[in-house]
Structure formats: C-alpha cells, structure tokens
Amino acid sequence: MGLACALDLRRAGATVLLIDEGATGAAAPSASWGNAGHIAIEQVEPIASMKALKSAPARWFPRGGALDFRFGDILTWGGWAGRYVQACSPHAFEHGKVALGALLNDAAPAWRRLVEAAGRPDLLRLDGHIVVWESLASAEKGRAAWRAADIGQARTRDLQGVELTDVASRLNVTPAGGLRFENSGQISDPGLALRTLREAFEALGGETRSARIKALGAENGRAVLTLDNGEVLRPDQVVLAAGVGSGALMRGLGHVAPIVAERGYHIEGDVGAWGDLPPVVFEDRSMIVTRFGDRLRAASFVEFARRETPADPRKWARLHRHVDELGLPMAKPRSQWMGARPTLPDYLPAIGVSRRAGNLIYAFGHQHLGLTLAATTGEIVTALAGGGKPAVDLTPFDLDRFARRKEMAA
Numbered sequence: 001m002g003l004a005c006a007l008d009l010r011r012a013g014a015t016v017l018l019i020d021e022g023a024t025g026a027a028a029p030s031a032s033w034g035n036a037g038h039i040a041i042e043q044v045e046p047i048a049s050m051k052a053l054k055s056a057p058a059r060w061f062p063r064g065g066a067l068d069f070r071f072g073d074i075l076t077w078g079g080w081a082g083r084y085v086q087a088c089s090p091h092a093f094e095h096g097k098v099a100l101g102a103l104l105n106d107a108a109p110a111w112r113r114l115v116e117a118a119g120r121p122d123l124l125r126l127d128g129h130i131v132v133w134e135s136l137a138s139a140e141k142g143r144a145a146w147r148a149a150d151i152g153q154a155r156t157r158d159l160q161g162v163e164l165t166d167v168a169s170r171l172n173v174t175p176a177g178g179l180r181f182e183n184s185g186q187i188s189d190p191g192l193a194l195r196t197l198r199e200a201f202e203a204l205g206g207e208t209r210s211a212r213i214k215a216l217g218a219e220n221g222r223a224v225l226t227l228d229n230g231e232v233l234r235p236d237q238v239v240l241a242a243g244v245g246s247g248a249l250m251r252g253l254g255h256v257a258p259i260v261a262e263r264g265y266h267i268e269g270d271v272g273a274w275g276d277l278p279p280v281v282f283e284d285r286s287m288i289v290t291r292f293g294d295r296l297r298a299a300s301f302v303e304f305a306r307r308e309t310p311a312d313p314r315k316w317a318r319l320h321r322h323v324d325e326l327g328l329p330m331a332k333p334r335s336q337w338m339g340a341r342p343t344l345p346d347y348l349p350a351i352g353v354s355r356r357a358g359n360l361i362y363a364f365g366h367q368h369l370g371l372t373l374a375a376t377t378g379e380i381v382t383a384l385a386g387g388g389k390p391a392v393d394l395t396p397f398d399l400d401r402f403a404r405r406k407e408m409a410a
Contacts, residue, residue: 001032001363001370002241003197004114004378009239010206011117012382017235018201019227021212031243031339032371033194034266036288036299038129038279039111039185040372041104042154046096046347047367048087059286061301061314066286068312070305077304080260083345083402096348097150099396103349103373104152106391108185110375115193118200123193126185129279130159132167132178138284139177146179155182170274172327186279187371189292213242216249216360223253223357239361239381243342244307246350246364253356256402259365261307261340265315266299268337272329285322296330298323311338343367344402351377351397353384361385362399 006018059065069077086092108126115123131146133139146156159167159178168174187193202208215226216238225233240246247259271294279290287300300322301315316336323330344350344365354360361384363377380390 001243001366001374001377002239003194003201004374005239005241005363005381006206007114007118007197007201007204008375008378008382009385010201010204012386014237014382014385016201016206017233018206018208019211019213019225020208021210031264031341032374033190034299034337034339035190035264035371036266036279036290036297037187037190037292037371038288038290039108039124039126039187040369041107041184042151042181043369043372044097044101044104044150044152046087046093046100048084048096048345048347049093050088050090053085053088061303066301068301068303068315070303070309070312073305073309076306077260080258080345081304083258087346092346095396096346099348099393100369101150101152102392103376104369106376107372108153108183110379111185111187114197114375114378118196120193120196123188123196124185125188125278126183127278128180128182129184129186129281130163130167130178130180130277131281131283132159132164132175134173134176134282134284136176139175142283143177143179151181154184156180157182166275167277167280170277170327170329173325186290190371191292213245213249216240216252218253218357221356221358223354223360235359237359237361237385238357239363239385241363241381243364243370244340246342246362250362250399253354253360255354255356255399257344257350257365257399258402259342259344261305262343262367263301263303263305263307263311263338263340264299265301265303265311265319265336265338266297267316267319267323267330267334268295268297269334270294270331271296272331274329282322282326285326287319287322289328296328298328298330307340311336341367341370346401349373349377349397350399351380352394352399355400 010016059067061068156179212228214228223238244261247257250257281288289298349366351363383390
C-alpha cells in the first residue's frame with residue numbers, strides 16, 4: 001500500500017520521502033509479501049456478515065478450520081470482536097458490499113496501469129483462479145454458495161472434464177468438482193513486485209529512508225512525525241499507510257482506529273511438477289496454493305492475536321499435512337512464514353483525509369484485500385493529495401465512522 005501510494009504520488013510530480021522500517025530488509029516482510037498474490041476482485045462481500053458469524057464455530061481451528069483466537073491476547077482482540085458483531089448486521093453488510101464493490105471495480109485495471117508504469121507488465125496475470133472441493137457434498141454446497149454470492153466483475157463456470165483432470169494430475173486426491181473464476185488474477189511474484197515498485201519510485205527521484213515512526217502528533221492542526229531517533233518531521237502532507245501499526249499512530253491524534261492483527265501463515269517449497277496453473281483454492285481446507293516462479297506457496301488461517309505474539313507452529317504443521325495429504329509437488333525443505341493483515345471490524349479499509357490534521361491522508365485496514373486494492377488506493381491517495389475528487393465515494397471509508405459509533409453507544 002505504501003509503495004503504491006509513493007510511486008503514484010511521485011509519478012504525479014510530488015516530492016516524496018518514503019519512510020519504511022523494512023527498507024533495508026531488516027524488518028519482517030509485510031503481509032503483502034507473504035500472501036497468496038491473489039487479485040481477489042470476487043471478494044465483494046465483506047467478511048463482516050451474519051453468514052460468517054454463524055459459520056464461525058464450524059471454522060474454529062481446534063475443529064479443523066482456519067479460524068483461531070489466541071486467548072492469551074484477548075485484551076487485544078476482545079473489543080474488536082464486539083465491534084465486528086455489530087458490523088455483521090444485514091444493513092451494515094449491504095452497505096459494506098456496495099462500498100467494497102465500488103473499490104474493486106477498478107482494482108485490476110489500476111494494477112495494470114501500475115505495473116506498466118513500473119516497466120513490468122508481466123508482474124500481473126489476469127487469467128483467473130480455480131476453486132476445488134474434495135467431496136460431492138462440499139462441491140454442491142460450495143457451488144451454491146458462490147452462485148448466490150455477489151462476486152462483482154468476476155465470473156464463474158464449472159471446471160470442464162479436461163481442466164478438472166489437469167488439476168487432479170498434480171494431486172494424490174481426485175477433486176469431486178470445481179469452479180473456474182474469470183477476470184480475477186495474481187501478482188506473478190509479490191516479492192519481485194515490491195522490489196520493482198521501490199526501484200521505479202527511486203528511479204523517478206523518490207527518496208527512501210529506513211526508519212520507524214515512533215509517534216504521530218499535531219501542531220497547529222497539522223500532522224508531525226517523530227522518528228525512533230527523536231527527529232521530528234513537519235512535511236507539507238503525510239500519507240499514513242502503516243498496516244497494523246496505523247491504529248496506534250492514529251490514536252496519537254485522537255482518532256478511534258480499532259485495527260487488529262489478523263494473522264495468516266504460509267509454507268513454501270520448490271514448485272516441482274505443479275505446472276502453470278493459476279491460484280488453486282482447496283476450499284474444504286481453507287487453503288490457497290499459488291506458484292511464484294520456481295516456488296510453490298500454500299497459505300491459510302485467520303488468527304487473531306497481537307502482532308508480536310510468537311507464531312503458532314501448529315498452523316504450519318497443519319499446512320504441511322494438507323500439502324502432503326493432497327500430494328502437492330512442493331519439495332522439501334519448505335520455508336515458513338507468518339504475517340499480520342490489518343483489519344478493521346467492518347472489513348472496510350480506512351481511506352480519507354483526517355479532520356484532526358488537515359495535511360494527513362490515511363490509507364490502511366484493507367484486510368485480505370491489501371494487495372488487490374493497493375494500486376487503486378494509490379490513485380485515490382494521489383487525487384486527495386492534489387485536492388481533487390477521487391473516482392470512488394470515500395464516505396464509507398471515513399475513519400470517523402468508528403468515533404461516531406462510539407459516541408452513539410455512549
């Protein structure tokens with residue numbers, strides 16, 4: 001998110017200093033690096049829904065699902081969970097679906113514009129993805145669920161016999177059915193995409209500094225930044241796109257920013273005989289498998305915890321078991337990773353201009369759609385920075401929606 005915003009601003013002619021704790025590679029890779037690389041234009045319906053709420057017990061990790069709560073961190077996610085339940089109301093869900101749909105409409109074209117500007121159009125593949133099920137019952141249920149869902153500009157069709165056989169030939173398990181999604185896509189290599197965006201930004205004269213923002217404050221109605229070395233910066237404009245860390249920084253200005261670390265896990269190994277399949281979702285196992293060059297990555301889990309809490313090795317063990325049971329050609333040794341998605345209770349991002357500091361633009365909280373929405377968010381931020389009107393109505397993404405709900409509850 002930060003790199004997309006920085007590059008788009010620099011392309012528009014702004015003088016940009018990118019402050020990135022991980023600029024030298026010393027910090028842990030971001031969720032954008034470790035995710036499945038999926039451009040998920042089909043995920044129009046917010047995860048804050050009655051359907052998701054009712055299905056939560058069946059999806060709990062001890063029962064074999066991908067949903068988990070680290071109970072030692074309940075003080076971190078407990079209040080967030082209460083807000084989430086409120087956001088699952090049918091009215092809030094419909095409101096969120098319209099808002100997300102508007103953002104997702106331009107997600108793929110915006111990515112095409114971004115990678116072309118960076119000189120690497122090959123980073124974007126828009127050849128869809130595949131969902132498969134391992135039993136006839138789950139296939140019937142899964143197809144019905146997807147056909148009833150709002151998937152925006154994506155389209156689905158049943159996997160044809162040859163296509164299903166092609167997937168089965170890579171596995172020890174024969175799928176009972178599957179869907180092919182069209183118009184969705186993937187980033188061909190998230191790590192390479194991040195490096196490419198950074199290099200394009202710096203080639204245009206953008207400046208990068210490896211530092212950590214210690215605090216965000218205000219002087220005379222304008223945002224100022226304090227770095228970890230004590231230096232204070234007073235820029236003309238600030239764009240805050242700090243992922244999970246955005247919440248604490250925004251609270252320094254008095255904003256209510258109930259963001260939580262929603263952690264995901266992946267394992268990765270040599271690609272073997274996987275071939276050139278698009279991303280494949282094994283829905284019965286809540287796992288997505290994506291090829292990045294000569295590596296194959298399997299990703300899963302929705303774990304609520306503090307960002308700093310050590311990873312749960314049981315999650316990786318289950319991913320290894322899934323890969324082995326399916327017979328995926330993921331050679332050993334396999335690397336392991338865990339990272340935090342920045343998620344707000346209604347599963348809508350926060351994008352807008354602060355009412356507490358007129359020079360502060362914020363763009364964070366994109367949950368599972370951070371990679372998907374990075375390019376279009378960068379264009380929105382550039383429009384805001386130039387005093388223009390974004391192509392999308394940002395009212396649903398105003399961070400003060402949480403302050404208003406807090407006041408109403410009081």
